[in-house]
Amino acid sequence: MRSFFTILLACLLTQVSVAQKKAVKKRAANHLPDIEVYDLSGTHTTLGALAKNKVMFIDNWFIPCPPCFREMDMLHKLYFKYKANRNVSFITICRTDSGIVKKFIAKDKSLTGFRNWYEEISGRKDFKLPVYFIPGCNQKIYTGTALAKYTPDDKTKCPDAQFRFQGYPTIIIFDKAGKMIFKRTGFGLNENPDIYMAQLDSVIRSAK
Numbered sequence: 001m002r003s004f005f006t007i008l009l010a011c012l013l014t015q016v017s018v019a020q021k022k023a024v025k026k027r028a029a030n031h032l033p034d035i036e037v038y039d040l041s042g043t044h045t046t047l048g049a050l051a052k053n054k055v056m057f058i059d060n061w062f063i064p065c066p067p068c069f070r071e072m073d074m075l076h077k078l079y080f081k082y083k084a085n086r087n088v089s090f091i092t093i094c095r096t097d098s099g100i101v102k103k104f105i106a107k108d109k110s111l112t113g114f115r116n117w118y119e120e121i122s123g124r125k126d127f128k129l130p131v132y133f134i135p136g137c138n139q140k141i142y143t144g145t146a147l148a149k150y151t152p153d154d155k156t157k158c159p160d161a162q163f164r165f166q167g168y169p170t171i172i173i174f175d176k177a178g179k180m181i182f183k184r185t186g187f188g189l190n191e192n193p194d195i196y197m198a199q200l201d202s203v204i205r206s207a208k
Contacts, residue, residue: 032056032178033162037093037132040102044135048178054089055207056174057082057200059129060159062095062139063104064114068169069121071187072129074197079129081201087176087208091130093159095152095168097138101131114141134158171200175207 034048050056059075061068075092082088094101104111104118105127119125136157152158159165163172165185173182182203187196 030180032174032180035134035162037134038098039130039132040098040105042098050089050091050132051174051178053176054087055176055204056178057088057090057204058163058172058174059092060095060163060165060170060172061092061168063100063141064117065168066117066121067187069118070189070191071169071193071196072118072122072127073124074193075129076124076126078197078200082204088204091132093132093134095137095139095158095160097140098133100141101133105131111141134162173200173203173207181207 032047032051034046036044036046037050038044047056047058057078059071079090082090096104100111104114107115118127134157136154137152137159139158140151155161159170160168163170163183165172165183167185169187170183170185172180175181182200
């Protein structure tokens, strides 16, 4: 009899454990993950620290990504609107290796082709958005026969794995409690940037 109850208790505990894991997974999918990130200067912090008591706006992108470049003008306008707002943390997370991104922003000659592509598609000559990186997600770029190749040290560290989305660019917004309130992938050729920016602006304002 004891053996029966022991087995029954073990089964119940297993079911509870599975249910708890599913609940944690569900919460994690809809809440800001407190993962380590670092900026262009190499300073490390966490998303939790950046988002403390703030609405968190995250744009996920990589080089070279035409839809990512296409949204950049809109993102700059929205960023400059909220740059000085203490209630909003506005960042981008790039999948591309930080060394490559530094050269890209500095207009290094080795990345002239990618830079020209960015300027043509985005309509901008500058790049002023704050960029962060996740340790282990450092996609390299190759010129020549292969335009780009995904070779991060750990793909599970990349934004698409961390935030569970399928394509780039993806914009995600979290409220002050860290709950996801907006998530959208893509920026099409026929996208109206003014309408999209107004939508994003509305989500940010409603979350403050």
